[in-house]
Structure formats: C-alpha cells, structure tokens
Amino acid sequence: MLGVDIIVPDFTYLVENKEKIRGIFLTHAHEDHVGGLPYLLRQISVPIYCTEFTQILIRQRLEEKLPGMKIDFRIFKPGDTINAGSMSVEAVRVTHSIPDTCAMAIRTDLGIILFTGDYKFDFTPIDNKPANITRFGELGQEGVLCLFSDSTNVERPGWGPSERTVIDGLRTVFAEAQGRVLLTTFASNIHRMQQAYEAAAETGRRVAVVGRRMETNIDICERMGYMKIPKGSRVSLDDAKMIRDEDVVILTTGSQGEPMSALVQMSKGNYGRMQIKNGDTLVYSARPIPGNEGAIWRTINRLFVQGCRVIYDSPTPIHVSGHAYQEELKMMINLTRPFYLAPVHGEPRHQYLYGQIGKSMGYPESRIFTLTDGVPLDFTEKHAGFGEPVPAGRVLVDGSGTPGVTEDVLRDRYNVSNEGFVTITVAVDTTHGEFVGDLMLQSRGLHGPEGLLDQAQNWVYDVLNDMNKAEISDLGKVRHLITDTAKRAILKKSGLRPLIVVSIIEV
Ligand SMILES: [Zn+2]
Ligand SMILES: [Zn+2]
Numbered sequence: 001m002l003g004v005d006i007i008v009p010d011f012t013y014l015v016e017n018k019e020k021i022r023g024i025f026l027t028h029a030h031e032d033h034v035g036g037l038p039y040l041l042r043q044i045s046v047p048i049y050c051t052e053f054t055q056i057l058i059r060q061r062l063e064e065k066l067p068g069m070k071i072d073f074r075i076f077k078p079g080d081t082i083n084a085g086s087m088s089v090e091a092v093r094v095t096h097s098i099p100d101t102c103a104m105a106i107r108t109d110l111g112i113i114l115f116t117g118d119y120k121f122d123f124t125p126i127d128n129k130p131a132n133i134t135r136f137g138e139l140g141q142e143g144v145l146c147l148f149s150d151s152t153n154v155e156r157p158g159w160g161p162s163e164r165t166v167i168d169g170l171r172t173v174f175a176e177a178q179g180r181v182l183l184t185t186f187a188s189n190i191h192r193m194q195q196a197y198e199a200a201a202e203t204g205r206r207v208a209v210v211g212r213r214m215e216t217n218i219d220i221c222e223r224m225g226y227m228k229i230p231k232g233s234r235v236s237l238d239d240a241k242m243i244r245d246e247d248v249v250i251l252t253t254g255s256q257g258e259p260m261s262a263l264v265q266m267s268k269g270n271y272g273r274m275q276i277k278n279g280d281t282l283v284y285s286a287r288p289i290p291g292n293e294g295a296i297w298r299t300i301n302r303l304f305v306q307g308c309r310v311i312y313d314s315p316t317p318i319h320v321s322g323h324a325y326q327e328e329l330k331m332m333i334n335l336t337r338p339f340y341l342a343p344v345h346g347e348p349r350h351q352y353l354y355g356q357i358g359k360s361m362g363y364p365e366s367r368i369f370t371l372t373d374g375v376p377l378d379f380t381e382k383h384a385g386f387g388e389p390v391p392a393g394r395v396l397v398d399g400s401g402t403p404g405v406t407e408d409v410l411r412d413r414y415n416v417s418n419e420g421f422v423t424i425t426v427a428v429d430t431t432h433g434e435f436v437g438d439l440m441l442q443s444r445g446l447h448g449p450e451g452l453l454d455q456a457q458n459w460v461y462d463v464l465n466d467m468n469k470a471e472i473s474d475l476g477k478v479r480h481l482i483t484d485t486a487k488r489a490i491l492k493k494s495g496l497r498p499l500i501v502v503s504i505i506e507v
Helices: 012-016 037-041 052-065 133-142 163-176 190-202 212-224 237-242 262-267 293-305 326-336 348-360 407-419 452-465 469-473 475-494
Strands: 004-009 048-050 073-075 081-084 087-094 101-108 111-115 144-150 181-184 206-210 248-252 281-284 309-311 340-344 377-379 384-386 394-398 403-405 421-429 434-444 499-506
Touching: 037 052, 048 052, 052 073, 052 212, 087 133, 111 133, 133 144, 133 326, 144 326, 144 377, 163 181, 163 190, 163 281, 190 206, 190 212, 190 248, 206 212, 206 237, 212 248, 237 248, 248 262, 262 293, 281 293, 293 309, 326 348, 340 348, 407 499, 421 452, 421 475, 434 452, 434 469, 452 475, 469 475, 475 499
Parallel strands: 048 073, 111 144, 144 340, 181 248, 181 281, 206 248, 281 309, 421 499
Antiparallel strands: 004 394, 081 087, 087 101, 101 111, 377 384, 394 403, 421 434
C-alpha cells in the first residue's frame, strides 16, 4: 500500500450511534487495542475508562495526536465496576505481556457478556498479580451468556510458559556473550525489560537504553513503581561506551524492523549515537507481528554482516507469548461456563480452531459463533444470531494524516511506481468543434520499446480524426477516448499499463 502509513477501522457505525455510547473501555495499552483511538476521538467525544498503567502509556501519544483536545480519562482498578447506561462493566484482572490488563464482564439484562481481551494464565507473573481466577468462577456461577475469548494462540497445545522463565534464557546469553549484548523487545513489555535489568545485574552488566519510546516508558514506569531497577544498573549510552564491552547490555526498540527505529538504523550503520561492533550479540526477545517478517529478517541479516550474532531462537526461551494456549483457553471456558462462545482477536483459522475446542468440550455448533467484522451478534431471551451488517472495514491514512485513501488512489500509485506515467495534452476550440495544434505526449518512469509513444500518438490521431464537430465539443468524451486509445496502444506494443493523464486546454 504505497504511501499508506496507518490503517484504522471504519468508525461510521460508532459515529452514527454516538449518542448511545457511554464510554470506551480499554483492556490494555497495546497498539492493536488503542492505536485507532485518536482517529475515533476526532469524531466523537466520550470518556475513556482504563487502568492507571494504561493511561500512563497512552496519554502522551494521544495528546501529541490530538493537540488542544481535553481527553476525559477515568481510571479504574481491577475489580471495579463502572455503570454505563443500562449496563455495567466489571474489570477483572488477567495476565498478559503488559501490566494491568483486564477482562471486561459486561452485565446486561440477559446475563453477562464476558470479553476477555488479550490474556494468558501466568501463575508466576513478574508483578505477582495473577489473573483473578476466583472471580471468573464466580461470574460463571452468576451466569455468563457469551464468552468473547482471545483465540490468537489456539494453535499451540498445552500451557504457555510463564514470563518468569525468560530470565533463565537472558541470564545464559548475558553470561556467555564475550562482547556487548543488545536486546530488542516491545517498548511496552515492561516485565521483559525488568527481567533484562535483573539478568544484567546478576551477570555483572550495566544497562543503557536506546530508543525514545523505550526510554520514556522506563522512566515513567520506574517513577510510578511498575519497574524496580537494581541500584547502579542504569547507565547512559555515553557512559556505557566507557565500560568494557562484556559489562554492557543495551536495550533497544526496533523488534518489528520499523525503518526509523534505533536497531534498524544501527543495522544500516546510520545511527549517530552508536555503531554495531564485531563481537556484539543481539537477543531478539519478541515475536514478528505477521506482515513484518521481511523487514525483521533484513535487519537481522544486516546485523550478521556487521559481525553481530543474533539469537532469535534458543533452547531456553528468550521470549514467551502473552496469549493463552489451548489448555488455558479451555480453563477460561471451564471457569466461566458461558452459554455461547464467540472467539475474537484471531484470524478465521483461529476462530475455527477455537470452535473445535468448544466442540471437544461438548458445545453444540449452534452455540458457537464465528464472527465477521461489521456483522452484529444479537441476543434475545431465547436466541442468539447474526443481525443486519453495519458499515465496517478499514480506512487508510497516508503521510498527509488525512484518513480515507481510496482503492483508486492506491491503484494509481501502484501503476505509477511500476510502469510510470504518460501525459497527453491537447487543445480544443469548443466553439468551432475542432482540435488546435499538435498532441503532446510526455512520459516519466516509462521504459518500453522504441517508438512506443509515437505509436500511441498515431492511434490517438486516428481516433480524433474520425470525430465530428459535436463530439469534439463533448470534452468528457474526448478525454475518455484519448485515455482509452493511448492505453490500448501502449498495452499492445509493450504490455505495460502506465498511468495516463489527459489535459485538455480549451481555446
Ligand atoms: Zn495485547
Ligand atoms: Zn491484542
């Protein structure tokens, strides 16, 4: 998608129904759950409910994107219930790869709609705040109508490992590496960074941080008590350069191969503040988000060329997932005993496999729903089923920041970037219905056989010569004929489809 920087959801339905919206409830601060917020808040004004940690992480970015706008944050704690119109929302603590994540138990007249958000069951979380399993059991007894469950990791059998297991892998790498160790992870993975500090302290290394977002997050989290950095561990990048290589760890952003990130710039030798050295080791403590694989492997390859060994897979884990595996998904179903199942946060294959899990636990097909964006699931006293579709889909935002890049614009960009463009200028005397002067054809970025434009010009002349006075006065028709004829002529001779732009000058 040339030039497209951001894809956000189509909010038409929410905007059309804005008077019904009591608030936006955030389960956690990950980008795939909050990234669209600025685009929605430009169109509707509603309170945002979230935990303190979520607010800390997203406030600054929201304010940057919405200058001058007063954002109405309302902070809740896990366990709180918030009344919202005819419903109420109870936040129930779960574990995930970011602190203070909550599932949402939405109480309605028909029963509880339980929206898990992203979760896993980690019994030894870094912050010692496990999921509130007891409460999920109680909600099950009260009566859960439908469970909207995370299904991202449904392909993985068994139980996911605890975040705490990662420190063993980090410690091993930190102890064995001869030179500096770089570690890249998501800037929001506070617990991973916490463990990197601890492993560094245990192996006699000190830690510098590179990357604006990571630095900001660590600063705020240390100040607010979400991170505990061992005394003396933290050094600036400049100080790190004065320490022996085998005593240094550098935390950096760029785990998704983002072009502007510190890691990618380093891999290209373009980062002003530091260079990769022969003998460095990079720990890739993250997972590629689908679609980013190419950029990530290119970065890793460039690092190897510079003499940096990259560890992206190791016998002791250096990364664990924040999403529930099969047995954890089953545990959530067993605890909450929902009447209906509706997997979310997965692609169709994940939704399908989650349905299979439901079946293996005795759910009939009629009580399992595979949702599609924009198709409502309607509940009544005795029934649940799909309703009439509402507007949904995606809106493309390009560098201009104006949402709504259309498929037509993208197709034109694609054609121009692949096959160049041709402009054809013609002057028309509309009063007398005749062409004035010669056609002018120019091209940019077009590479075809010799005489390509001459042939196109000849074809267009043939067509223009056959037009009568009345037809020539119809400029729309003239434009269409010229475009169509030039397109066919170029395609026939070269197989190319450059973008063709016709300018008509009225004289
Ligand atoms: Zn998440
Ligand atoms: Zn997510």
